[in-house]
Amino acid sequence: VVSGWFSESRLYSDKMGKLLYYNNPMWPGEAHSLKVEKILYQGKSDYQEILVFESSAYGKVLALDGIVQLTEKDECAYQEMMAHLPLCSIPSPKTVLVVGGGDGGVLREISRHSSVEIIDICEIDDLVIDVCKKFFPDLSVGFDDPRVRLHVGDAVQFLRNAPEGMYDAIIVDSSDPIGPAQQLIEKPFFETIAKALKPGGVLCNQAESLWLHTHLIQDVLSVCRQTFKGSVHYAWTSVPTYPSGVIGFILCSTDGPPINFLSPINPIEKQKGALNFRRELRFYNSEIHRAAFALPSFARRELSSL
Numbered sequence: 320v321v322s323g324w325f326s327e328s329r330l331y332s333d334k335m336g337k338l339l340y341y342n343n344p345m346w347p348g349e350a351h352s353l354k355v356e357k358i359l360y361q362g363k364s365d366y367q368e369i370l371v372f373e374s375s376a377y378g379k380v381l382a383l384d385g386i387v388q389l390t391e392k393d394e395c396a397y398q399e400m401m402a403h404l405p406l407c408s409i410p411s412p413k414t415v416l417v418v419g420g421g422d423g424g425v426l427r428e429i430s431r432h433s434s435v436e437i438i439d440i441c442e443i444d445d446l447v448i449d450v451c452k453k454f455f456p457d458l459s460v461g462f463d464d465p466r467v468r469l470h471v472g473d474a475v476q477f478l479r480n481a482p483e484g485m486y487d488a489i490i491v492d493s494s495d496p497i498g499p500a501q502q503l504i505e506k507p508f509f510e511t512i513a514k515a516l517k518p519g520g521v522l523c524n525q526a527e528s529l530w531l532h533t534h535l536i537q538d539v540l541s542v543c544r545q546t547f548k549g550s551v552h553y554a555w556t557s558v559p560t561y562p563s564g565v566i567g568f569i570l571c572s573t574d575g576p577p578i579n580f581l582s583p584i585n586p587i588e589k590q591k592g593a594l595n596f597r598r599e600l601r602f603y604n605s606e607i608h609r610a611a612f613a614l615p616s617f618a619r620r621e622l623s624s625l
């Protein structure tokens with residue numbers, strides 16, 4: 320944070336001690352900035368640097384290793400889509416696993432679904448959880464649900480040991496693939512996910528930006544098409560504080576009863592109490608669910624021909 324602005328780039332000092340920026344390699348040549356009102360927390364865990372600040376435009380912000388993970392103003396556009404795209408696509412989800420997501424926001428959204436009986440979460444960094452409990456109670460409220468079982472550890476290891484056919488849905492709310500989330504986009508990880516899912520079970524995976532990461536998305540999509548024998552689709556949403564202002568999800572289903580992600584079979588509007596459970600839905604509805612799968616022409620060409 321320099322001269323009152325946080326920027327999604329990093330600072331380093333050269334040999335003379337002069338401060339310089341380098342761009343994050345995931346978005347070279349650009350760096351979104353937010354004006355800082357007050358720094359609320361700065362710390363280092365075993366895995367990453369954690370920063371919480373009050374911004375003047377987006378409320379409180381959580382950044383890990385200098386990358387925005389969420390802001391109070393637009394987190395709904397990410398967490399609601401990430402949870403409800405998969406859970407509204409299957410008839411009656413009962414067992415759900417969240418990978419990452421230590422802020423609790425995705426848990427909060429899953430708990431709207433009254434059919435769900437078990438919500439496992441595997442987050443690598445317990446300091447993220449503690450910091451979010453202190454500064455983001457509207458998200459960490461997700462941990463208060465009695466159906467939640469917290470596992471602190473590396474999700475790669477957790478999924479290797481997960482019982483076969485355990486979950487109806489797995490939601491990978493992971494950071495960008497630099498640092499602890501590196502292995503979460505590799506084939507062996509997806510193979511353990513496919514195994515841990517029931518037949519007809521679904522995966523929703525954080526899948527970066529159409530504008531910035533076409534090649535990365537192509538690679539992950541092709542791994543998913545090899546690994547998941549049901550359907551594989553790309554959906555996206557608008558999150559102003561993520562790089563390029565959009566972020567996508569890869570949705571996959573295993574062999575079994577066919578899943579049509581494009582049209583929610585388990586619409587949120589028909590579930591008793593779901594729209595207002597703990598707080599009102601701000602972003603997701605069935606119409607935006609269907610719209611999320613519509614791709615711009617360039618993306619349709621680049622992502623579908625694999």
Ligand code: AAT
Binds near residue numbers: 421425442503561
């Ligand atoms: N809902 C907030 C958005 C996130 S959080 C990503 C979480 O994944 C972090 O809390 C991080 O500690 C956790 N994580 C990273 N690697 C692992 C791992 N190997 N096992 C378990 N948890 C992990 C994502 C924001 C996306 C930003 C887009 N630019």
